[in-house]
Amino acid sequence: MRIRSHRPRAVLALVTAALLGVAGCGASGDGSSAPHGAVKGRPSPKPSPLWNRSPHSVAAVGDSITRGFDACTVLSDCPEVSWATGSDTRVRSLAVRLLGPEGAAERSWNYAVTGARVADLPEQMARAVAEKPELVTVMVGANDACRSSVSAMTSVARFRAAFQDAMGTLRDELPKTQVYVSSVPDLKRLWSEGRGNPLGKQIWKLGICPSMLADADSLGSRAALRRAKVRDRVEQYNRVLGEVCAKDRRCRFDGGAVFGFRFGTDQLSHWDWFHPSRDGQARLAELAYRVVTARQPAG
Template sequence: MRKQGHGSRAVLAALAATVLGVTGCDAVGGNSPGPSGTGAQKAKPRPAWDSSPASVAAVGDSITRGFDACAVLTDCPEVSWATGGSAEVDSLAVRLLGRAKAAERSWNYAVTGARMADLPGQMGQAAARKPGLVAVMAGANDACRASTSAMTPVADFRADFEDAIRILRRAAPKTQVYVASVPNLKRLWSQGRTNPVGKQVWKLGICPSMLGDADALDAAATERRNTVEQRVEDYNKVLKEVCAKDRHCRFDGGAVHDYRFGTGQLSQWDWFHPSVNGQARLAEIAYRAVTGKKA
């Protein structure tokens, strides 16, 4: 009987050792080494963000094309906040790469008038370059429609943005992404409506859902603008949430949306798109987001 008891104790000891081995993660102290193998790979910390990418690609809409910054109803990519070479702007690419390298190692695939549905195609072009960083600014045209009912549904906006990120990841899994928030369109209306020339240009069809009947302050006009404003906020929530799911993506935290564009930062031709000075301010915001440094 003693021998059997001794054997039972040995079995219990072995069993205890096995259990402790399986649950070792909970049994060891905070400074003890963690488990090895697959569990260790899952526990690896998020990789450090590279604040010095070797190249920059840009996707988006008219803002990233420098529309109406240099001449009326004309693109001016030279002053683009993302990739332009203008010394007045010092674009994100110039600040990150230097002027000479930016001219060789940055690409602008944005298209004036583009909406989020166009971003997957642009992202495919950018991904082919395998850039160190892709700068994204899109969404304003999804809210700037002929009417509020024609604005892009939030669910479609999300699906298109997710698709764009998937396309990038298939070709360039480690490319970093900077995502700018959609500007505050209602604030741009409130600033631009003080200029009679700008309001005449607005009648050509610039963001009618927000800028149509610019001087109207009745209940219907107010509700229309508030509806656009809410949709922009919804879009920015989508950008934040989708970006947060990608380990190599940074959202600007609403910095572009919150920036208080004044008349000096608006185009003298349409009083809505950024002027050269406004493009420079967007470049500063992007640089701070990408590097964590002051401009």
């Protein structure tokens, strides 16, 4: 009986495996099958940076501060002096600084609403998303702390949930849009700076931020405790803003710059001694511009 030799098959299998192995080792990430080092490929393009310091469009969401309320006339929005998107040459808004006057007029949008709280932010963000901006600015939280009483302030948990919802609304549609998040201003400093003005205190009695500004002349323990609780809540809101923003690679929090800004009465509206004046709006624009154009995010 003749025994068949399997050597040709074995040799063929070895040759096939070797050829496949060479092809596999030579495969590059772009699908090239050339052996490694045989052909010098094109240099890989540099990855785009996570943060563009010169975005080409800006949308703003938030509350009355971003609407320029009481900066021009009493009880009126004045979006032209908005720190975020205004056209006023004395303010030089963030949009003007980034895009120039003509660019800001064509490629910036202000969807902030006077009186808005963080719960209103997702709806505003949805409107901003429709413009497909490269940068969205967020300033919200003052109205969540400025309530009829301490107990009426927005809870930290609800504040976090609403802000996360707003960020989710943005990311569902625009995963690469950048976000600048301002800290909530220090409302206690506002009280300490404005309470020396008799007219301002009379206006505050009309119901402006009662949780902080009621009984402005009182230095008793109950009033002091109430103001301390409001300030503490603002600090908690700022921690939430920073923590949520830190989880998004294209989000920059100001690191508490607005909260820590040592504003005086020149930066307050002389209509209500609460909202920023033109000068105050200009300072907010400057702080935002520093964060947006910095090489590294705020520490």
